[in-house]
Amino acid sequence: MTATEITAFFKQSGEERLALFIATVAQTKSVFGISDDEGWALLGDNDDSDILPLFHDASIAEAFRKAAGFEDHEIEEIEMEELLEWLQELDEDGAMVAICPNTRFEGAILEPAQLMADLIGK
Secondary structure, eight states: OOHHHHHHHHHSOHHHHHHHHHHHHHHHOEEEEEEETTEEOOEEOTTOOEEEEEBSSHHHHHHHHHHHTOTTOEEEEEEHHHHHHHHHHHHHHTOEEEESOOTTSOSEEEOHHHHHHHHHTO
């Protein structure tokens, strides 16, 4: 995606970004996360819950990585089978998933079980 396309994407509502994420991942069978040697980049909320940001496109993940200050992290692709296992574990741990958060950290926040159901239902 171009910088202009990424900016336009981040201006969409969280619900619009979520819908595109679900549709794209249903076809590509993979997502992108942000990781380093110690594990996956996590966001937090006011309740101190861990929130794993996920993206359907590597260029969008990269734009978020830079904006969020994760300079020492890399973009890593996660295949659908592994993602579904993770979502199960995240759900058991009480974590949440942020779908394509924008550079202001706004976006759809889902329980992992809900994302799993959305992805399996496609």
